Structure formats: C-alpha cells, structure tokens
Amino acid sequence: MEENMKLSTQPYKGTRDFYPEDMRVRNWMFAVIRRVCESYGYEEYDAPVLEPVDLYLSKTSEEIVNEQSYSFTDRGDRKVIMRPEMTPSVSRMVAARRQELGYPLRLYNIANFFRYERPQKGRLREFWQLNADIFGVGGIEADVEIIKLADSIMKALDANPEMYEIRINSKLLLDKRIKESGPKMQLKQVMRLIDGFEKIDKAEFKNKLADAVERPEDLYEFLVYDGDTEEIKEIKNRCEKSGISVKSKYSLARGFDYYTDIVFEVFDKNPQNNRSLFGGGRYDGLVGNFGVEPVPTVGFGMGDVTLLNFLNSNNLVPKLGPATDVAMLLIGEVNEKAQPFADELRRLGINVAIDYEDRKIDKKIKSAVKNNIRFALFVGPDEISQGIFTLKDLESGKETKDNIENTAKTIRLSRN
C-alpha cells in the first residue's frame, strides 16, 4: 500500500459499524423479538449468505434481482448473489425436507441482507431482518397468527397502538378486481401502480389508472373503499377477537411478486415518518416451485433500519449499559497478586475488566466512566494484604469497603 494514502475510516456505503453501544441496541431489539417468536412456538434456523441467482428469478421482485443485488460469477462460472431477502431460501429448505418436516412448521430467522440501492432514510445496503413464517396451514388461522405475532412484537417493544396501525388486503381480491376492470397491461404492472397510490396525487393517479385498465372508475372506487368486503371481513373479525385491530386497505399490494392472498403491513402513524415499517403475507406457491407438493405458507419480514427509526422517534430504546460490571484499578505493581481476586469475582458471576496501565488513578477512573462501567474497584498492596477492597459506584459516587464476596453481592444487587 502507498505510504501517503490515507485509508478512510468510513464503513462501505450503506453499511454500518456497530460499536458496543450500537450493538447493545441491536442485541436488545433482537432479544425481544426472539423471545416473542419463541413464545409462539417458532424455531430458529439459518441459511447461507450466498445463494444461486436462479433461486430468486421470477419469484422476488425483478428489480431487486436485476438491479438491486450484489451478484457475481464465481471461479466455477456459477452466478452467485448475496441474499437480498430470506423467503426463497427458507422455501428451498422446507422443500428439501418436504416429507420429513412436521406441520404446522414455524420458523424464524434473524440475519443480514444486502441490496444495492441508494441509501437514504430507513434504507441501507446492508440491513438486518427478522423473518417469521408458518408452513403447512392453508386456513385463515395462520394468517391471523402471523399478524398477531407481528403485533405482539410491537407490543413487546413497548409500542402502543396509537403509534402504528396494521393494514390488510387480499391480493386475490385485488387481482380479481383488476381483471374485472379490463387490464391493458400486465397484472404485475397494474399492481405496482396501485401500490404507489398513496404517494402520488389523485388526479395523476387517475390518469395513470386510465392508461392501465379499461374501466378505471370502478377500480378507483374499490381502491378508496374503506369498508369491509366479504373477503376481508372474516380475517378482520378474527383479528379483532384476538385483540388486534386491523384496517382494510385495498390499495395495499406489497412489492414481492410471490404473494398469493392476504398481505399486510404495519404502518407508522407518526406524520413525521409516514411509511410502512414492515409487512408480509401469504405465499402458497413458493415451496412448490422446487418440484415438490406445494406447502401453504404465510410469513413476514421485519427490518432493523425502519424499526430502529420507529423506536428512536418514539423513545422506546432503553438505556443500555455495558456487559462489564466493574473496572479493577490496580495501584502499584500488584498485577499477579490481584489476579486471584479478579478470578474470584468472575466465579461469583461478576464481569471484571482489569486496568493494568501504570498511570494516575484519576485517569483510570475517567477511562472506566468513558466506557460506562458502573463500578471501580481499587486494588493496591494494602487491599491485597487485608482482603478488603474499596468499591466505588461511579454513578452515585458512593464507596463501600468489603471483602470480595460482599463486593460481588453489592454489584449484583445494583443490576436489577
């Protein structure tokens, strides 16, 4: 490397470094999510970051695969892609063991995904996402369960119902209504147009709709209808019986091509951030693509970038401290003699970081404070010979003098 070339400290475009304070937030968020998923009987799985391109062709959105993916040809001339989403991978896994898996099969995964896009608010090139899916239930119970799971996660993250709303639609119904109004182009394209309904003004939308179908008035009326159709009524009632309020939204289409029936999304109600947070739906056709008997499936994906925006803007991220409980500050040449005391604390379940540096004690305290460590323990020759140590609570400034066992107890009590 050139000597005068300064390496950039910035992470690659659209990716993030996770310093410990960021990692704590991510871990907290996913720990909550993981707990809720497991409480509903979902089991964790994983798949490779690299997949053959074929896995996504004509299943995912075409734009994502063709223009928004990290893909390359490997040394063996295979076309490879860094996974832009999880659904095709999990469908492959289920198809591979179609016969021996037990249904209903509930699976979840938390992993990173890659899309080659222009980064902006709520959207990066690498993001983390929960995927939760239930396989083998064709009935409405599974749709309701998945929506309920999504809602439970929001509640477990302390979101209250004023902050978000759940919108549902049936792609089957939407398909039918498009066909009835005489489509002049591919169904997919009409879907795209409809999905953007809320973003453009009504006159413009009507114009575009007129280009797309023969009878745009009928379709338009359906899209803005805010009552309940027969198709939506049942699932809506069932959701409400389970304590979840959902809203019908007939213009909701979702971006992926594989959805076959119910689709839903969780929408941020904050006017500052009026956007879909995440969503999912039923995709009964994917597993069957692998040449096995089809398996009805419904699931959703929940990305960390939009979710984190939501949590931050609603002040829902708790204060999170480091894993380290105590900084052991050595005074003088006592390292070897201090080690057994550190080990004893560790044996008692305390996380101990030792500051060996030969510098003034106030500098050591400052370092501990900078790292957000709650306690400092002073260990010099006198303490070692007497077995009594001064523990300082760096939050309150209070000091206690005690033996190792009681010191550990004090630290443990402070945790709650």
Place this chain on the structure above:
RNA sequence: GCGAAUGUAGCUCAGUUGGUUAGAGCGUCUGGUUGUGGUCCAGAAGGCCGUGGGUUCAAGUCCCAUCAUUCGCCCCA
C-alpha cells in the same frame, strides 16, 4: 438509474459585499504534589476550509468538474 441540499478542528457549527497569522462551544491532553472521575481554575495540542482545475493582484468565500454524506424519486425492510 433520476433529482436536490450539504462538505471549515475529534464532534456541533460561525466565518460579513472575495482582503493579510482560520474562529467558538463541546471534547482531548497537561498542570493545580502523596491512592479517587464529574465542578472550578490555568495552559496546550489539534485545520491542505472534501479533492482537482479555473477566474482574480488576492479564494474558506465566485465558477466548473469530481468524490463523499444526507434527503427525495424508483424500489423496498
């Protein structure tokens, strides 16, 4: 891929109609004698004004290009 805004110290930002040694707050470092942080006091370090070109006697300031960041569009988590 298209459009817009912004790049000055580690961070947040000032910097007048172009004018001499480039500013603040916060942070960092040192000191205010012995083994105790946050407050206070004194001092210090730290900038190729994103990068390259142009206009000018003179550019942080004006023009062009380029890169980066952010925000829209497309698409989506």
